[in-house]
Amino acid sequence: MTVFASVIDTGALFEVIWVSFAAGVGLTLAFSLAIASASRAGQQRRGGTLGGAIAWWLVTAICAMVCVVAVVAGVTVMLSK
Amino acid sequence: MDADLLLYLVVGVALAFDFTNGFHDTANVVATSISTRALRPRAAIALAAILNFVGAFLSLEVAATIASGIVEADAVSMSVIFAGLVGAIVWNLVTWWFGLPSSSSHALIGGVVGAVLASHGPSAVIGEGLLGKVIAPALVAPVLAFCVAGVAIIVAYRVVGRQRPGPVTRGFRLGQIVSGGLLALAHGTNDAQKTMGVITLALVAHGTLPAENPEVPMWVVVSAATAIALGTYSGGWRIIRTMGSRIIRMDAAQGFSAQGAGATVILAATHAGFPLSTTHVISGAVMGSGAAKRLSAVRWGVAGNIAIAWVLTLPMAGATGAVVYGFSSLFGGGVAGPIVVAVLLVIGLVALYVMRVRQDAVAAAEAT
Numbered sequence: 001m002t003v004f005a006s007v008i009d010t011g012a013l014f015e016v017i018w019v020s021f022a023a024g025v026g027l028t029l030a031f032s033l034a035i036a037s038a039s040r041a042g043q044q045r046r047g048g049t050l051g052g053a054i055a056w057w058l059v060t061a062i063c064a065m066v067c068v069v070a071v072v073a074g075v076t077v078m079l080s081k
Numbered sequence: 082m083d084a085d086l087l088l089y090l091v092v093g094v095a096l097a098f099d100f101t102n103g104f105h106d107t108a109n110v111v112a113t114s115i116s117t118r119a120l121r122p123r124a125a126i127a128l129a130a131i132l133n134f135v136g137a138f139l140s141l142e143v144a145a146t147i148a149s150g151i152v153e154a155d156a157v158s159m160s161v162i163f164a165g166l167v168g169a170i171v172w173n174l175v176t177w178w179f180g181l182p183s184s185s186s187h188a189l190i191g192g193v194v195g196a197v198l199a200s201h202g203p204s205a206v207i208g209e210g211l212l213g214k215v216i217a218p219a220l221v222a223p224v225l226a227f228c229v230a231g232v233a234i235i236v237a238y239r240v241v242g243r244q245r246p247g248p249v250t251r252g253f254r255l256g257q258i259v260s261g262g263l264l265a266l267a268h269g270t271n272d273a274q275k276t277m278g279v280i281t282l283a284l285v286a287h288g289t290l291p292a293e294n295p296e297v298p299m300w301v302v303v304s305a306a307t308a309i310a311l312g313t314y315s316g317g318w319r320i321i322r323t324m325g326s327r328i329i330r331m332d333a334a335q336g337f338s339a340q341g342a343g344a345t346v347i348l349a350a351t352h353a354g355f356p357l358s359t360t361h362v363i364s365g366a367v368m369g370s371g372a373a374k375r376l377s378a379v380r381w382g383v384a385g386n387i388a389i390a391w392v393l394t395l396p397m398a399g400a401t402g403a404v405v406y407g408f409s410s411l412f413g414g415g416v417a418g419p420i421v422v423a424v425l426l427v428i429g430l431v432a433l434y435v436m437r438v439r440q441d442a443v444a445a446a447e448a449t
Contacts, residue, residue, distance in 0.1 A: 008217050012353040016221075019349035020229050024342040028233035031337065032240035035252035039244040067256075070345075074263050077348045078139050078270050 027070050034063035084287055086416045087159050090423055091283040094166045096308040097426075099276040101173040102185040103133060103312020106272065108320035109182065109343075109363040110265045110313075113336035116325030119257035128258075129265040130314035136269020137277075137306030151190060151214055152197040156205035159286050160409060161196040162279055163419050167426060168192025168402030172394060174433060180319035180327075181390040184358035188398040189275060190215055195399030199406040214356060219391065222346070222357040223365030230342035230369035237334045238374070253333035260340035267347050268359050269309060276305040319440075324364070327383050329371030339366040361391065 041056030110133075111125040120128065169188035176183040197205050241249045280301045284290040290298075325331075331339070343359075343366040350357040364387055371378045409418025 008213050009355065012355040013221065015353045016346070016349045016355045016357075017225060019352070020225055020342075020346040021232070023345040023349060024229040025233050025236055027341045027345060028237050028338050029240065031253075031256050031341070032237040032334075035249055035256075036241045036244050038252065039241075039248045042248070067259075071259060071263060074344060074348045075266070077352045078136070078267060 023070065027067060030063045030066040030070070034060050034067065037063065083416045084159075087163070087419060088283055088287045088289070090416070090419050091159050091163050091166070092280055094163060094170070094423065094426075095276050095279045095283070096304055098166045098170050098173075098185075098189065098279075099273065099305055099308035100312035100315075101170050101177075102272050102276070103130075103309040104315045104317040105173045105177055105182075105185055105312075105320065106268060106360060107313045107317050108324040109359050110261055110268055112321045112324035113331060113339050113367065114257050114261045115321060117254060117257060117331060117333040117336040119254035119261070119333060119336065122321075125261070126314055128262065129268075130310045132262055132265035133269035133273070133313045134306045134310035136266040136271075137273030137309060138302065139266070139270045150210040151207055152194055152210075153201070153205045153207065156197045156201040157193070157282065157286075158200070159283055160406065160414070160419065161193060161200055162283060162286075163422075164196035164199070164406035164409060165189060165193030165402045166279065167405045167422060168195055168398045168400075170426070171401045172398040174430075175397075176390050176394075177317055177319060178433070178437070179386075179390075180323045181387055182320050182324055182360050182364050183387075183390045183394045184219070184360045185272065186275060186358055187215060187219065187391075187394045189279075191395040191398030192402035194395070195402030195404075196406040198399070199403035215395065218350075218355065218357050219361060222350075222361035223368075223391075226342055226346045226362040226365035227369035227372070229346055230339050230366035231373035233342050234335055234338040234370045234373045237338055241334065250333045253337040256337045257333065257340055260337060260344055263344040264340055264347070264359075264363070265313075267344060267351070269306070271347075271351075271359065273305045273309045276308065277301050280305070323383065323387075324367060328364070328367050328380055328387075329378050331367070331371060335370040335374065339363070339370040342366045342369070 037056045037059040041053045041060060044050075044053035044056060107126060107129055110129045111120070111122075114120045114125045115122050119125075166189070169185065169192040172183070172188040172191070173185055194206055194211065237253075277297050281290065281295055281297050284298075284301075285292050285295050290296070329335070340363075343363045346362050346366070347357060347359060350362075368379050368384055405422055409422055412418035412421060
């Protein structure tokens with residue numbers, strides 16, 4: 001362990017770990033919420049509840065926007081390498 | 082004259098390595114999209130090829146010293162690069178033969194290290210660099226991707242668990258097109274750069290480019306991008322089958338989680354300057370998304386074979402690189418040795434192609 005600790009940039013390693021968890025799980029959470037809320041919006045619309053449908057579509061739009069921002073951030077990381 | 086011929090050989094072999102890198106690593110990008118039917122196989126591969134091509138142009142921050150910090154810089158000659166490239170190509174072909182996803186970058190580093198060992202001895206290899214830049218990241222990458230994808234799929238199932246499966250599957254398939262695209266772009270950015278770096282190094286050693294701040298010629302960028310894109314488009318169906326269905330049988334949510342986790346881990350590592358192998362990350366993510374659903378869903382025998390291939394990559398590519406360097410030296414220090422090796426390599430490639438082309442056609446038909 002000591003040998004590894006001396007040759008690894010531990011700061012970069014911990015950054016990779018926490019950013020990976022935050023971004024990886026966050027992206028999946030946002031996309032899953034977008035899918036689930038879009039599905040619920042469809043159910044509400046078919047049930048005649050227009051207000052509820054609009055609210056769920058709003059949630060869908062916000063979550064989709066989060067995903068788009070994540071993708072743009074990913075491309076930016078590649079460009080700034 | 083000899084130096085010119087050796088330069089042409091190194092450039093040709095570097096582009097051949099780039100081509101094998103493309104078809105070998107295609108599976109990392111497209112296998113999950115194909116197995117969950119997010120995209121048709123040919124469409125997935127065409128998209129990956131285009132994005133690999135584009136990715137090669139995104140950043141020209143070339144790692145002009147391949148294996149920098151791993152071997153002494155003055156030990157890297159054109160003959161060493163040639164032997165290292167041949168070692169990497171041979172290992173890529175062996176692992177493709179057995180349908181095993183292994184790291185092309187590690188194969189290249191292993192080949193160069195082996196050739197340096199043969200030419201200059203152990204003193205020219207920097208042990209700390211090898212441990213810190215290659216071995217430690219190889220341990221971190223699959224474990225981290227496994228955990229991120231595992232947590233991500235648990236979150237995804239919890240959120241969409243009560244929804245109708247049809248829209249959910251369609252939604253995740255749509256997401257896979259984007260996450261797979263990001264992966265292909267990241268792969269093109271990372272891996273085409275290595276070939277550009279190798280060719281640039283050879284041009285510097287030849288005297289065509291200055292040693293101080295050499296600029297990568299446009300023909301190098303275009304040819305490296307084209308080689309990796311063509312390799313990607315040719316499709317390594319055997320590895321695609323392993324990644325797409327032999328490790329786990331995945332649904333669209335698992336495919337999205339694996340690709341999303343893989344892309345974020347690679348990009349986080351890129352941002353932090355911590356080098357991780359695309360192959361190790363994606364393989365770990367695929368296993369994690371399967372194991373989080375049910376441990377027995379992962380075919381651990383296949384996963385074990387993949388892990389063995391990872392462990393063997395450095396020593397086997399290194400041994401091949403060392404043997405190629407030693408064999409070339411038998412013909413004197415000129416270009417005769419590399420020419421003989423190149424001819425043998427071409428004969429081997431043609432033989433392999435003839436033997437496998439029918440089997441790959443069958444595999445492609447099964448995937449469609």
